[in-house]
């Protein structure tokens with residue numbers, strides 16, 4: 001048999017026909033369970049999952065049709081083929097209406113029976129895939145490319161290539177915003193299950209009481225609010241990849257349940273006794289130091305070893321030599337230009353929020369920029385001010401406590417070439433000088449300076465802020481600089 005075996009449930013009170021069918025299908029390599037009545041079938045279906053059920057229509061006690069009805073009511077996931085000795089069009093129609101996928105008359109050639117079982121299983125798989133896709137479509141984000149050519153990022157890319165083809169769990173560690181989810185997507189895309197679902201869950205974003213049902217699913221009525229049965233993300237990701245973000249936040253009570261799935265793929269929905277099997281590749285991420293969490297008793301050691309088989313540590317952005325410029329060029333729309341001073345400020349900043357923060361700063365700058373030119377004015381003050389040594393006043397050459405006075409120049413010409421002045425100081429003197437020459441006419445001054453009038457207001461606000469922190473777009477706020 002080249003096809004994968006079918007997990008089959010045969011329900012028929014006629015012992016001879018049931019046994020011979022079961023024997024034949026087992027010989028063909030399928031995984032067959034046979035029972036003689038509907039009640040036994042139901043209790044079995046509560047504990048185990050099957051691909052296909054073959055139900056005899058006429059059985060003493062609960063009939064095949066009633067069994068089908070119960071399956072429909074309880075939303076049990078199985079494709080059913082009805083079998084009958086006295087097949088009529090009416091009975092076939094009512095069985096199909098109740099959700100049977102096929103209807104066969106007895107006696108049925110065993111080869112035909114197997115053929116119909118394959119068709120039913122195919123339908124079962126398609127339905128499952130459809131469900132997975134619907135759930136996954138709302139969850140996936142478009143895959144992002146890993147931008148950067150620093151040695152540390154190249155090392156990460158190498159590791160991704162090596163770990164992707166295995167089925168082992170991967171643990172991705174790194175500060176917030178370093179790209180752990182992007183790396184998880186890259187691993188999935190380079191894996192053997194790239195065409196299968198990629199489902200993500202963030203343990204920190206879910207209320208603690210919902211994490212279990214989100215991950216493992218729940219049975220209808222298992223808790224207040226469980227109005228319908230729901231498969232968990234493990235089931236939705238079956239055959240594919242589950243990305244568990246912020247795994248360090250997984251409540252200790254759920255850690256054994258996760259360990260179990262990692263060990264043998266088995267799980268139970270909340271409020272359900274039936275054990276299910278899934279085949280899911282786990283990629284976990286954390287910005288906590290999981291080893292410390294283990295040492296502090298917050299994270300199970302056995303689970304840590306299970307997920308830490310292959311691990312990737314993402315370096316923070318400040319340690320990726322040259323990547324800031326590459327990321328700026330990638331995320332800054334083509335129509336924009338960034339000047340050297342702004343670029344320098346971005347390169348000097350330590351980026352505690354890493355790439356996510358850099359992207360936000362670039363987006364903000366494109367909104368604030370006059371025309372399409374990004375200057376330090378368009379960056380947040382903490383970035384522009386970061387690392388700016390307040391000129392000679394803090395010169396290392398001077399003994400601590402020595403009072404140093406930087407002379408207040410009257411003209412920017414006097415300041416040029418003198419490295420004790422900050423760019424801002426020169427700009428301030430120059431702007432005020434031009435404004436003075438224009439007799440306070442801001443439109444004229446802006447024209448002379450080659451900048452937009454709004455930008456002049458902002459500059460004046462900023463210069464003014466050195467003495468007066470109040471800032472506004474209002475012209476009157478600028479008057480005090482004059």
Ligand SMILES: Nc1ncnc2c1ncn2[C@@H]1O[C@H](COP(=O)(O)OP(=O)(O)OP(=O)(O)O)[C@@H](O)[C@H]1O
Nearest residue numbers: 144145146147176177178179180181182287355356
């Ligand atoms: N190397 C990279 N190239 C391009 N974009 C990147 C890169 N790394 C991260 N990003 C982008 O930065 C943002 C943050 O990345 P991501 O969500 O993967 O970070 P994270 O480490 O998972 O953060 P958190 O720990 O907060 O969940 C996303 O918009 C992502 O697309």
